[in-house]
Amino acid sequence: xxxxxxxxxxxxxxxxxxxxxxxxxxxxxxxxxxxxxxxxxxxxxxxxxxxxxxxxxxxxxxxxxxxxxxxxxxxxxxxxxxxxxxxxxxxxxxxxxxxxxxxxxxxxxxxxxxxxxxxxxxxxxxxxxxxxxxxxxxxxxxxxxxxxxxxxxxxxxxxxxxxxxxxxxxxxxxxxxxxxxxxxxxxxxxxxxxxxxxxxxxxxxxxxxxxxxxxxxxxxxxxxxxxxxxxxxxxxxxxxxxxxxxxxxxxxxxxxxxxxxxxxxxxxxxxxxxxxxxxxxxxxxxxxxxxxxxxxxxxxxxxxxxxxxxxxxxxxxxxxxxxxxxxxxxxxxxxxxxxxxxxxxxxxxxxxxxxxxxxxxxxxxxxxxxxxxxxxxxxxxxxxxxxxxxxxxxxxxxxxxxxxxxxxxxxxxxxxxxxxxxxxxxxxxxxxxxxxxxxxxxxxxxxxxxxxxxxxxxxxxxxxxxxxxxxxxxxxxxxxxxxxxxxxxxxxxxxxxxxxxxxxxxxxxxxxx
Amino acid sequence: xxxxxxxxxxxxxxxxxxxxxxxxxxxxxxxxxxxxxxxxxxxxxxxxxxxxxxxxxxxxxxxxxxxxxxxxxxxxxxxxxxxxxxxxxxxxxxxxxxxxxxxxxxxxxxxxxxxxxxxxxxxxxxxxxxxxxxxxxxxxxxxxxxxxxxxxxxxxxxxxxxxxxxxxxxxxxxxxxxxxxxxxxxxxxxxxxxxxxxxxxxxxxxxxxxxxxxxxxxxxxxxxxx
Numbered sequence: 001x002x003x004x005x006x007x008x009x010x011x012x013x014x015x016x017x018x019x020x021x022x023x024x025x026x027x028x029x030x031x032x033x034x035x036x037x038x039x040x041x042x043x044x045x046x047x048x049x050x051x052x053x054x055x056x057x058x059x060x061x062x063x064x065x066x067x068x069x070x071x072x073x074x075x076x077x078x079x080x081x082x083x084x085x086x087x088x089x090x091x092x093x094x095x096x097x098x099x100x101x102x103x104x105x106x107x108x109x110x111x112x113x114x115x116x117x118x119x120x121x122x123x124x125x126x127x128x129x130x131x132x133x134x135x136x137x138x139x140x141x142x143x144x145x146x147x148x149x150x151x152x153x154x155x156x157x158x159x160x161x162x163x164x165x166x167x168x169x170x171x172x173x174x175x176x177x178x179x180x181x182x183x184x185x186x187x188x189x190x191x192x193x194x195x196x197x198x199x200x201x202x203x204x205x206x207x208x209x210x211x212x213x214x215x216x217x218x219x220x221x222x223x224x225x226x227x228x229x230x231x232x233x234x235x236x237x238x239x240x241x242x243x244x245x246x247x248x249x250x251x252x253x254x255x256x257x258x259x260x261x262x263x264x265x266x267x268x269x270x271x272x273x274x275x276x277x278x279x280x281x282x283x284x285x286x287x288x289x290x291x292x293x294x295x296x297x298x299x300x301x302x303x304x305x306x307x308x309x310x311x312x313x314x315x316x317x318x319x320x321x322x323x324x325x326x327x328x329x330x331x332x333x334x335x336x337x338x339x340x341x342x343x344x345x346x347x348x349x350x351x352x353x354x355x356x357x358x359x360x361x362x363x364x365x366x367x368x369x370x371x372x373x374x375x376x377x378x379x380x381x382x383x384x385x386x387x388x389x390x391x392x393x394x395x396x397x398x399x400x401x402x403x404x405x406x407x408x409x410x411x412x413x414x415x416x417x418x419x420x421x422x423x424x425x426x427x428x429x430x431x432x433x434x435x436x437x438x439x440x441x442x443x444x445x446x447x448x449x450x451x452x453x454x455x456x457x458x459x460x461x462x463x464x465x466x467x468x469x470x471x472x473x474x475x476x477x478x479x480x481x482x483x484x485x486x487x488x489x490x491x492x493x494x495x496x497x498x499x500x501x502x503x504x505x506x507x508x509x510x511x512x513x
Numbered sequence: 514x515x516x517x518x519x520x521x522x523x524x525x526x527x528x529x530x531x532x533x534x535x536x537x538x539x540x541x542x543x544x545x546x547x548x549x550x551x552x553x554x555x556x557x558x559x560x561x562x563x564x565x566x567x568x569x570x571x572x573x574x575x576x577x578x579x580x581x582x583x584x585x586x587x588x589x590x591x592x593x594x595x596x597x598x599x600x601x602x603x604x605x606x607x608x609x610x611x612x613x614x615x616x617x618x619x620x621x622x623x624x625x626x627x628x629x630x631x632x633x634x635x636x637x638x639x640x641x642x643x644x645x646x647x648x649x650x651x652x653x654x655x656x657x658x659x660x661x662x663x664x665x666x667x668x669x670x671x672x673x674x675x676x677x678x679x680x681x682x683x684x685x686x687x688x689x690x691x692x693x694x695x696x697x698x699x700x701x702x703x704x705x706x707x708x709x710x711x712x713x714x715x716x717x718x719x720x721x722x723x724x725x726x727x728x729x730x731x732x733x734x735x736x737x738x739x
Contacts, residue, residue: 002526035720042721053653063543070542074535076525083517088702095516147727148718164718171719197719201727208728213634229704239672239714239729246668247634257520266542268694271709275654282573283654283711286729288668291704297667298706308520316527 007310016348046280085230089292103134123221160344310363442468573655577712610663
């Protein structure tokens with residue numbers, strides 16, 4: 001019997017509070033909320049414009065989903081084929097069951113190369129396994145070279161968005177941290193640095209160039225790994241990816257096993273879907289494709305680490321496995337009304353937003369408070385599904401996961417309330433008593449709004465309680481028709497249409513509807 | 514059990530419920546090509562007028578704030594020289610297989626470093642510009658694809674210098690991404706490293722304000738030869 005173990009929550013996120021608690025803190029940060037609003041709405045508009053240019057976007061989405069499904073449904077075969085193709089082209093393939101194993105492999109290669117630093121291309125997989133921390137612990141500096149990742153690293157901060165991880169920082173904060181920290185790690189920022197983004201980018205260019213030129217080892221992820229050709233693909237904007245993938249002698253790529261594409265031709269939908277969904281561009285500035293070692297061009301020692309770390313567990317769920325189609329474009333973040341307000345940190349993982357609310361509990365299981373709460377970090381509005389270029393039905397998966405959490409008794413107050421409601425609703429006499437109580441309360445409360453109910457803390461924190469009506473339909477029926485013994489199902493539709501009572505001025509009609 | 518065996522066993526067990534057949538070798542995946550609903554690859558005959566395709570390509574490249582110059586083929590060398598001169602650049606690296614006529618024209622006015630002599634990234638860091646050919650252009654996305662054959666050189670040549678002048682023939686421009694992917698497919702074992710370039714290096718990481726030029730060439734000049 002083969003089991004697929006859960007991913008161990010990385011040390012950074014152990015003990016993260018549940019989503020509503022973390023979200024409350026994030027909501028109080030007005031700077032972050034303003035930045036997020038601006039960012040999500042700007043990218044959203046750009047995405048909509050370039051998606052609109054494509055003649056049949058929906059057909060492209062179907063093709064993208066089909067390509068990923070083909071790979072996932074026959075993943076064992078395609079992984080073996082990928083390994084064979086890579087090996088034939090001079091790459092060394094490693095397999096890592098979990099984060100610790102992947103980190104150990106990278107550290108061992110770096111040690112064998114006798115380096116004390118590596119340059120890194122932005123990669124979600126290496127963030128997930130906390131590779132930088134593992135390298136630092138081994139005395140090896142890991143330099144993030146994506147501008148936003150550099151900003152986050154200099155702050156000693158965490159990323160808050162998949163695509164633009166430093167979106168929670170503004171230009172003045174960035175200038176200050178450049179002036180304060182760059183000199184600690186290499187070439188200092190120019191003393192006359194302003195907060196003009198062009199000057200800040202220039203400072204990053206100069207600071208990182210000396211690192212690119214001297215680095216012997218680079219670490220990357222991959223957006224796609226093509227089984228039949230052994231080609232890895234990295235899409236990026238700044239050119240830091242090209243630097244890392246081209247200049248060092250040794251290249252180590254950490255690739256999640258779900259990144260496999262069956263054939264070269266499957267790139268066709270992917271390279272149309274990803275840039276338009278991600279940055280809202282027709283194409284991202286740079287895409288690098290390499291197939292093992294290319295004689296005399298680029299790294300002559302190429303390692304690829306195929307990482308499981310909970311992915312096979314997600315794959316084992318016939319409904320949930322569609323989440324592994326995710327190409328990390330972040331379109332779902334940018335359209336999400338929840339993410340737009342809370343930002344990424346509240347999700348307690350490197351994967352924020354709607355896809356994070358699905359992937360984290362899938363990968364890590366639902367034992368922790370944060371993973372139990374994430375499926376509820378959504379209004380189920382469905383905007384994420386519409387935006388997803390590979391048609392992951394995120395709302396469906398969230399509901400499934402809520403079921404999982406409920407079944408394990410996660411939300412005890414809620415299940416107690418549901419049991420009580422079932423008891424009341426299953427007997428007309430009990431219902432009549434309950435309704436009498438409610439309408440009495442309704443008359444007492446009048447037009448006031450109920451903002452807090454003791455014992456329903458979490459529910460009423462975010463919602464006003466509907467004020468109970470002064471009279472229920474059953475009571476009205478009994479009064480109007482003078483028949484004290486209400487009969488079920490006998491309501492005359494004509495009478496009902498003519499005389500439905502208004503509840504307290506029609507505001508917040510509670511009770512029977 | 515080794516990690517490899519264990520992961521493969523986990524994955525096979527996880528997909529044991531799957532009943533769909535694996536795609537046959539050589540079976541084309543679902544490809545969506547613009548203007549030709551869902552043709553499979555191989556039969557994706559371009560249905561677009563080539564002059565419109567080139568026009569769209571020029572428009573989309575310029576939209577990325579790259580410089581686009583369209584000239585008759587015999588004026589390419591003079592145009593490249595003129596562009597570098599106008600930018601006030603002095604040194605240029607050229608790939609081994611660059612058109613000899615262009616190399617000669619460059620040699621008459623600039624310090625020319627050949628690919629063979631560009632032995633390190635440090636050396637390239639001191640060079641102002643690079644002049645190359647290209648493999649193909651993609652109109653709908655304004656993309657240039659380099660396959661790093663002899664007239665484009667090793668990847669670092671087009672990466673380290675701050676200005677990249679790229680010459681592409683009108684007949685090298687295709688309409689869309691599926692056509693490009695199809696053309697770039699090579700026999701097993703013969704894959705080349707590819708670089709897809711769509712405008713100059715750029716970032717929007719600081720308050721989403723777009724800045725052209727971070728690590729890659731900050732100036733991209735595309736010369737389209739008739």
